[in-house]
Amino acid sequence: MNGKKILVALPCLIPSGGINVVIDLIEVLQKMGYHIDLLSREKGDLYERFCALGIKVRIEENILDDSLISWILKNYDEVFVNTLQMFGMIYKLNGKDIEVKWWLHEPPLFFSQYSEAVPQAFWDHLSDNVHVFAAGNVVHEHLLQTYGKENTVLNFGIPDLAGKVPDTANGIVSEDKVTFLLPSVIFQHIKGQDILALAILNLPEEYQERTEFIFTGTKSEYAQDYYNAIKDMEREQENVKVLDLLGHTEMLALMKQADCIVAPSRNDATNACIVEGMMLSKLCISSDAAGIARYMQDCVNGFVFRNCDVGDLGARIMLVADNIERLGVVAANGRKVYEDIYSMETFEKNVRKYWGESQG
Numbered sequence: 001m002n003g004k005k006i007l008v009a010l011p012c013l014i015p016s017g018g019i020n021v022v023i024d025l026i027e028v029l030q031k032m033g034y035h036i037d038l039l040s041r042e043k044g045d046l047y048e049r050f051c052a053l054g055i056k057v058r059i060e061e062n063i064l065d066d067s068l069i070s071w072i073l074k075n076y077d078e079v080f081v082n083t084l085q086m087f088g089m090i091y092k093l094n095g096k097d098i099e100v101k102w103w104l105h106e107p108p109l110f111f112s113q114y115s116e117a118v119p120q121a122f123w124d125h126l127s128d129n130v131h132v133f134a135a136g137n138v139v140h141e142h143l144l145q146t147y148g149k150e151n152t153v154l155n156f157g158i159p160d161l162a163g164k165v166p167d168t169a170n171g172i173v174s175e176d177k178v179t180f181l182l183p184s185v186i187f188q189h190i191k192g193q194d195i196l197a198l199a200i201l202n203l204p205e206e207y208q209e210r211t212e213f214i215f216t217g218t219k220s221e222y223a224q225d226y227y228n229a230i231k232d233m234e235r236e237q238e239n240v241k242v243l244d245l246l247g248h249t250e251m252l253a254l255m256k257q258a259d260c261i262v263a264p265s266r267n268d269a270t271n272a273c274i275v276e277g278m279m280l281s282k283l284c285i286s287s288d289a290a291g292i293a294r295y296m297q298d299c300v301n302g303f304v305f306r307n308c309d310v311g312d313l314g315a316r317i318m319l320v321a322d323n324i325e326r327l328g329v330v331a332a333n334g335r336k337v338y339e340d341i342y343s344m345e346t347f348e349k350n351v352r353k354y355w356g357e358s359q360g
Contacts, residue, residue: 207318
């Protein structure tokens with residue numbers, strides 16, 4: 001292959017939203033004629049997946065080593081850096097004679113955790129060789145309003161699996177109730193599981209009997225009390241179920257069986273579960289603090305409630321429960337959001353726009 005050489009730099013090779021979408025990006029760049037190698041600080045479950053794409057993977061714990069930076073500058077035309085936690089590589093490559101693209105996926109709350117390592121001065125002194133991309137409008141607006149940093153929105157793409165997800169009863173979803181699903185990888189404050197829990201507790205008894213709510217995710221060592229409170233609720237409430245983290249295929253099957261996907265996030269760059277819900281033509285409820293809400297119109301292509309407003313969320317739940325047979329058009333409109341903004345066709349079009357065809 002005679003195309004330009006790009007080094008993709010990742011913090012790890014462990015499956016997560018911000019890492020998984022890089023696989024899709026790499027596949028598009030390879031189609032465009034680029035030669036891709038990969039650098040990671042840690043090995044992980046995705047190591048074999050990247051190798052299967054014909055990618056040479058280099059594991060380097062110390063990505064700030066001067067000899068490594070010299071090797072990069074000598075061997076590559078461009079470096080693609082993924083996620084905020086790789087800021088150290090940006091420090092090293094800033095102002096160098098190499099093009100750098102930096103894709104940021106983290107919501108605003110995560111930036112505050114890096115405020116000392118990545119202060120205002122860092123953004124002020126970024127050179128023209130570093131181009132910043134934001135995974136959604138929430139990140140885009142935060143960079144612009146907080147740091148005055150110009151950046152380009154590059155939403156991720158999600159494959160269209162709607163026709164491949166089995167549509168069979170799984171024994172989890174009740175057939176005689178309206179089922180609301182909150183799919184998460186982990187139970188934590190930022191995901192707002194407690195907001196949904198309070199909304200459930202405040203529902204009138206009539207709605208308690210007609211609805212059921214399913215939470216998924218693992219227990220974080222930093223939020224054990226948070227998880228335990230939801231588990232206690234499961235024991236006390238007949239209409240609440242808590243499941244461990246599911247594999248992606250199992251999760252999609254559960255989402256397809258549910259009537260409505262809920263994302264009560266306090267702060268979220270996008271919320272991929274809502275995007276996948278739209279891909280599956282499901283009704284979706286999101287807080288207005290999630291990036292996906294920028295593309296949602298309340299009661300038109302989904303339902304949007306005020307961030308942390310338990311009563312506002314409860315109203316949307318009751319609205320869905322009362323009108324479940326008449327909301328097909330809302331689900332169909334949500335599917336259109338997926339097709340226009342988050343489909344792989346749209347993603348590939350944007351990647352080609354920002355990278356251009358490789359010139360050997």
